[in-house]
Amino acid sequence: MNYWVQRLTASVMLLLAVSMLTFGAMNLLGDPLFNILGPAAADTKPESLEKVAAAKELYHLDRPLPERYVRWLGDMVTGDFGVQFGSTGQPPVSNLIAERFPRSLTLIVMAQLLASMIAIPWALITAARANRPADRVSTINSFLLIAMPNFALAVILKYIFGIKLGWFPLTFKATDPWLTRIYQTFLPALTIALPAAAVYQRLLRTDLITTLQEDFILMARSKGVSRRRVLLRHALRPSLFSFITVFGINTGALIGGSLIVESIFRIPGLGSAIVEAILREDFPIVLAIVMIITTAFVLVNVVVDIVYTLIDPRVKR
């Protein structure tokens, strides 16, 4: 119990620190007034000055930084992410988030699914043929995949599948039906999935090879269990732990890490939203998305820990 309380406190402190960092960075390095009002902010005409004064009051811009921070924090905790600075009409940030979040989620889920579907059979095959030619080739492939930068991989995949083979469309419409959108998400998901699969496979293969040396594997063989069944039924489960841990942590990391892929493939998700927002210096959006990403990351890590204790019968609850 003690452990979980500690974890919780640490996580909260972490989130606070991150929020302070972001809030500080945005306010100190940029100019909020400019973003709300545009060029009018520097104007000295009476109407502009009025607007400036009004804006200052509305957004508490004349108050000291720490006070603004606390206000913002209070709002955020109650779910009020504020309004989008740069947009006309200044709709609430939560609208944007509600709109963009599902797209990012689809991408991440698809990517992780693909990665697992590739990694697990790959690991099983290479572990069963450890150190033989097929395995050695696979190790080289893994290494290459992991070293390849994601944007380069995106370009390569786009070239192969989008242009040469023509399997996937290169332009999307926002009004496309749901199924088409899944189809469109495939290539970007693959871009994320391939290097991830290589990492997962490496981990899983190592653990499988270790497990296969264990006595209970020999025992299972002595019962007449076929090699294939031993691999799938006996060796796989105890070997999954490292893989699951990394899988979980990676899910958290992907929430903030799919930025580039989203931008390259023009997927309207949270990642591309935050990039656009930063370029426009639209603070509330940036702050909100950063907090969401980081909270998700921390949360996912905690969940991974919980799941770990649940699935390993040897670990005491």
Next chain:
Amino acid sequence: MSGLQTEGRVDTGRILTVESLSTTFATERGPVRAVDDVSLTLDRGQSLGIVGESGSGKTVLSRSIMGLLPSTARREGSIRFGDQELLGPGAPDMSRLWGREMSMVFQNPMVSLNPVMRIGEQIAEPLRIHLGMSRRDARSTAIRLLRDVRIPEPERRINQYPHELSGGMRQRVMISIALACGPSLLFADEPTTALDVTVQAQILDLIAEQRAERNMSVILVTHDLGVVAGHTDVIAVMYGGRLVETAPTATLFADMRMPYTEALLASIPRLDQPSHTRLTTIPGRPPELIDPPPGCPFAPRCAYARDRCREERPPLSPTQDPTHSYACWFPVGSPEYLETREQLAAGLTIGGRP
């Protein structure tokens, strides 16, 4: 009990004939001959004990007969199970025999049972694979098997994991798994070494009981002569990968010939000795198997060794009793042996030096 006709099933008579079996491992430092020219036979219902120190090759022997070796191992010779030759071309797929006609009980049940699989599932597995039982039938058979090996509350135990059971119970579970399909040959590889002394006797008795009930043959591998004393019909003593003496149990204890066997017997602590009696150990260590020197493998450590022992390897030859064979130039009771005995008693070594 399991009145099923299966391939390879032997109901009476000779069940196992091993002829000149050798097992060599390919290692980085060269080929290692872990089993060297071993021959033995076993009848249905008979119990054979294979005895030796660690490193003598006894475990490798049992696994060689069964065929449970890594791919770096090469076997030569002949192994006949029933009327099937298990080595060479025409050898059957061993997975069909394992768990069904021959099975093995391993030394350390904690690491030999799958830690993340329930007990019931592990017992049911061979039943479903070999006998094609349904889930329900396998489950009830598993409960029955647990009862046979005297595990209380089998219905509850079925759903537990290995770490929830005590060492002795885990070994019983192992035995029940091995017995599940009613094999005709059971290998027990140091079945009691990892257990408490009090539990050891129970396990051995359990094996003996099941053996009698099922008319099953047992090969019991151990380093402890005390274990085989009461539970085997025939004993084979191994050293350096070779058989150095084999005889029916009673004959071996009454009339042992090989000095190594004598030394083994002497090293067993006895209850009737006064406390704090120094234990007799055999000095030295088991031999290197990579480049074995000529002669008897035990010569470097044998108190009775002479020059011939180091130069010429003694063959396994029978006494007047054809069931008793040994490999020694100067066995127990021979004139040279007695001579050395006197010298040792007088504090002198061979050659008359102190």
Next chain:
Amino acid sequence: MTDTIEKRLGTLFWVAVGWLAVISLLAIFAPLLPIKDPDAYYLVKGVRPPYSPSGTHWFGTDQDARDMFARTIYGARVSLVIGFVAIAFGMLVGGTAGIIAGYLRGRTDKLISFIFIVFLSFPSLVLAILITALLDRGLVTIALTLGVLAVAPVGRLARASTLSFAEREFVTAARAIGAGDRRIIIRELLPNVVVPMGALALLGMAVAIVAEGGLAFLGLSVEKGPTWGKLILFGAGSRELEKSPWIAFGPIIILFITVLALNYAGDRIRSYFDVKEIGL
């Protein structure tokens, strides 16, 4: 001695190091080399660019008839510098902080570790984008931004390394002779911690170079001059890929081989010294 090290590290390792040396030299001496001008337009009358690879233009030209080979070499200048500065900064600041934290333990350690964790939990790319978008996009800014991001991972490794070494006998022995903290850190710990850090430096450089590429793809890399990321970006449009894939693929190949070489070299150093550790 060199012979045994060579055998253990492997010939491929030296091939990788060789590549890195070659690409670095090419980058450093680019203005002196007999290659084309990266900013000049090599238009051929009557033929519309981009021109495919040929004897005159080894990597072909881009849409404005600029020689891709030259541009890639000049791109190396920027990308490699960014990578180097970033990781150097990271090692200097992060390494020092990590070693101090690992050696002193207690409250200092808790504080420094917390700072590390905060930075590690922060989506790093977002931070990089934040800073580059809000400040300027000069070479120094970007390099230092990536350097700041490198501090936490490097620091964490330095700390872990220090922790494991600080328990060893030779440190206790040094202390027994009466050596002061500073002396111990510099003479005993630093030489040992440098090794895993060296491996990390190579790997980190690869990450920094890739990060620059990522920033380029978001339009946030340096404003002036070619970088590998920018070059690939310019060649990655659908039309370019279809008609003239060499624009993107020339830089992609060079980038990939360099990153591969860095990864491989770093990996080999790490496993070589790990093996030695076990041998201890």
